[in-house]
Amino acid sequence: MDPQAYSEFYKYTSDQISALSWNPITQTHTPFRASLNHRHHTWAKTHFSHPELYLRPQSLPEIKLIVTLARQNGKKIIVVGSGHSPSDLTCTSSWMVNLDDFSSVVAERKDEMQLELEAGIRLHQLADELEKRGWAMPNLGSITAQSVAGAIATNTHGSSLRHGTLAQAIIGITLMLASGESVKCSTMENKDLYHAALVSLGGLGIITHVTFQAVPAYNLKWHQDIIKTPNMLEAWNKDLWTREEFVRVWWFPYSGRSIIWQADKTEDPLRERPPSWYAATLGRFSYEFLLYLATWVPPFMPIVERYVFYMQYGWGEGETGNAVQKSYEALTMDCLFSQFVNEWAIPLEKGPEAITRLQAWLTGDAENISGIPFSSRGIFVHAPIEVRVSDTTLQPEKPWLDQSYHSGPTLYLNATLYRPFHRNPPEWERYYEAFEYLMKELGGKPHWAKNFTTATKEEFGQMYPKLGDWCKLREELDPQGVFRSGWLERNLLPE
Numbered sequence: 162m163d164p165q166a167y168s169e170f171y172k173y174t175s176d177q178i179s180a181l182s183w184n185p186i187t188q189t190h191t192p193f194r195a196s197l198n199h200r201h202h203t204w205a206k207t208h209f210s211h212p213e214l215y216l217r218p219q220s221l222p223e224i225k226l227i228v229t230l231a232r233q234n235g236k237k238i239i240v241v242g243s244g245h246s247p248s249d250l251t252c253t254s255s256w257m258v259n260l261d262d263f264s265s266v267v268a269e270r271k272d273e274m275q276l277e278l279e280a281g282i283r284l285h286q287l288a289d290e291l292e293k294r295g296w297a298m299p300n301l302g303s304i305t306a307q308s309v310a311g312a313i314a315t316n317t318h319g320s321s322l323r324h325g326t327l328a329q330a331i332i333g334i335t336l337m338l339a340s341g342e343s344v345k346c347s348t349m350e351n352k353d354l355y356h357a358a359l360v361s362l363g364g365l366g367i368i369t370h371v372t373f374q375a376v377p378a379y380n381l382k383w384h385q386d387i388i389k390t391p392n393m394l395e396a397w398n399k400d401l402w403t404r405e406e407f408v409r410v411w412w413f414p415y416s417g418r419s420i421i422w423q424a425d426k427t428e429d430p431l432r433e434r435p436p437s438w439y440a441a442t443l444g445r446f447s448y449e450f451l452l453y454l455a456t457w458v459p460p461f462m463p464i465v466e467r468y469v470f471y472m473q474y475g476w477g478e479g480e481t482g483n484a485v486q487k488s489y490e491a492l493t494m495d496c497l498f499s500q501f502v503n504e505w506a507i508p509l510e511k512g513p514e515a516i517t518r519l520q521a522w523l524t525g526d527a528e529n530i531s532g533i534p535f536s537s538r539g540i541f542v543h544a545p546i547e548v549r550v551s552d553t554t555l556q557p558e559k560p561w562l563d564q565s566y567h568s569g570p571t572l573y574l575n576a577t578l579y580r581p582f583h584r585n586p587p588e589w590e591r592y593y594e595a596f597e598y599l600m601k602e603l604g605g606k607p608h609w610a611k612n613f614t615t616a617t618k619e620e621f622g623q624m625y626p627k628l629g630d631w632c633k634l635r636e637e638l639d640p641q642g643v644f645r646s647g648w649l650e651r652n653l654l655p656e
C-alpha cells in the first residue's frame with residue numbers, strides 16, 4: 162500500500178472496512194478486517210506491543226490478501242493465537258494477525274476419528290467439538306486456552322511417558338506461505354515442510370488448517386499424594402513415571418515435600434474434584450498477598466511456601482485428594498497469577514541430579530554440592546517447581562525444532578516465579594541465570610515459548626542439529642522476511 166492508500170484507509174473504521182463489498186484500499190472484493198490502536202499483551206502482562214494493524218481474517222482469501230499486501234509493502238506478520246506464550250514471541254510493531262474468527266471444523270473423517278480444523282480454534286473449543294463426537298484429545302498441557310496452531314508452534318507438552326507433545330496429534334498442516342501459496346504437508350506429502358512446520362514459531366508462514374487425530378473420549382481417575390522429596394527421588398528410577406498413564410510432580414523446595422499427581426483411564430462414575438484452598442477467593446487473595454509481602458521481605462518466602470502447602474494439601478504423607486473427571490478437566494489446572502516461567506527439557510535420567518543440585522543451591526548449599534558457580538544469597542523462589550515428562554523415542558521422525566530427546570524420555574523442569582499484583586519478584590534474573598547454568602550442564606534445551614534468559618544462537622545451533630536446515634528452508638520460503646520476527650532474529654536466525 163502506498164502512503165496515499167494508508168491515509169485513505171485510516172478514514173474507515175474496521176467495521177466499515179469489513180462491510181465494504183468493494184474495498185477501495187485493496188482494490189478487491191475481499192474484506193480486509195483491520196483495526197488500528199490494538200494494544201497487545203501476553204497472558205501474564207509481561208510483554209506489550211502496539212501493532213500497526215491488527216487483522217482478524219475470516220476466510221482463506223482474506224488471509225491470502227493480508228499476506229500478499231504485507232509482502233508487497235515490506236511489512237512483517239506475526240500471527241498470535243491466545244497470546245499465552247510467556248515471552249515476547251508474539252510482540253510486533255508491524256502487522257498482527259489473529260485467527261480467532263477462523264476456527265471452525267472444516268471436515269470430519271468418522272472412521273479414522275480425524276477432524277480438519279481451521280487453525281485458530283482454541284483447545285477448549287476443540288475439546289467441545291470432540292466431545293460432541295464421543296472423541297477427545299490424547300494428551301494435554303495445563304490449560305486449554307491456547308489456539309491449536311499456537312500450541313503446536315511452540316511444542317506445548319503435557320506429562321506422560323505414554324505420549325509425546327501435543328504436536329503428535331497433528332497429522333497434517335496447511336500453511337500459507339509468504340508467496341500467498343497454500344501448501345499442504347504431512348508425512349505423505351511435503352514431508353520436510355511438515356517436520357519443519359509442526360514446531361515453527363510463526364516463522365514459516367500462517368498455519369491455516371490442521372488435521373487432528375482424536376482418540377475415543379475417556380475419563381480419568383486421579384489422585385494426588387504428598388511425599389517427602391527424597392522419597393520421590395528414590396521412586397524416580399523405579400515406577401514413579403510409569404505407574405499410571407499421566408503423572409506429574411510439583412516440587413516444593415522449602416517444604417521438603419512434593420506432590421505426585423497421577424491419573425489413569427477409568428469407567429468409574431464421575432466424581433468432583435475436592436475443594437481447593439487457593440481456588441476460593443480468600444485463599445487466592447491471601448496467597449497472592451503473602452507472595453507480595455515476600456517481594457519486600459524475601460526471607461519470608463520459605464514460611465509462605467510451607468503455610469500455603471499446608472493450607473492447600475495438609476502436611477503428613479499420603480493421599481490428599483482424588484476425583485474422576487473428563488480428560489480435559491482432569492488434566493488442566495488453575496495456573497493462578499501472572500508469572501515468569503522458565504522451563505527446560507533435560508534427559509529424564511538426569512532428573513534426580515538436577516533436583517538434588519538445585520535443592521542444595523536454593524537452601525544454602527552448605528556442603529557445596531550444587532556445582533552452580535553463582536551465589537544464592539538473597540534468592541528465595543516460588544513453588545511448585547513443575548516436574549513433567551514426555552517420551553517421543555518411538556516416533557520415527559520428530560519435528561525439527563522438538564526439544565525432546567532421541568535416546569530416552571524427556572523431563573521438563575519449570576521454574577515458575579509469580580508476579581503478585583504484577584510486581585516482579587526480586588532477583589528473578591539471578592535465579593534464572595543459575596537455573597539455566599544447571600540446565601545447560603545437564604544438556605538442557607529451553608521451552609520455546611518461555612522466559613529463558615541466557616541461551617544464545619550458538620547454543621541453539623548445538624542443541625538442534627536441524628536448526629540450520631530450518632533456517633535455510635525459512636529463507637527459501639520467505640526471502641523478503643515477512644515472517645522473520647524480532648524474536649527469531651534475536652534467538653535463531655543467522656545475522
Ligand SMILES: Cc1cc2nc3c(=O)[nH]c(=O)nc-3n(C[C@H](O)[C@H](O)[C@H](O)COP(=O)(O)OP(=O)(O)OC[C@H]3O[C@@H](n4cnc5c(N)ncnc54)[C@H](O)[C@@H]3O)c2cc1C
Pocket residue numbers: 204205239240241242243244245246247250251260280281301302303304306307308309310311312313314315316317318319361362363364366367368369496608610
Ligand atoms: C497459564 C499457562 C499455562 C501453560 N501451560 C503449558 C503447558 O502445560 N505445557 C506447555 O508446554 N506450555 C504451556 N504453556 C505455554 C503455551 O502452551 C504456549 O506458549 C502456546 O504456544 C500458547 O498458545 P497460543 O495460542 O497462546 O499461542 P501464542 O502465544 O499466541 O503464539 C505462540 C507462537 O505460535 C505462533 N502461531 C500462533 N498461531 C499461528 C498460526 N496460525 N500459524 C503460525 N504460527 C502461529 C505465534 O506466531 C507464536 O510464535 C502455558 C502458558 C500459560 C500462560
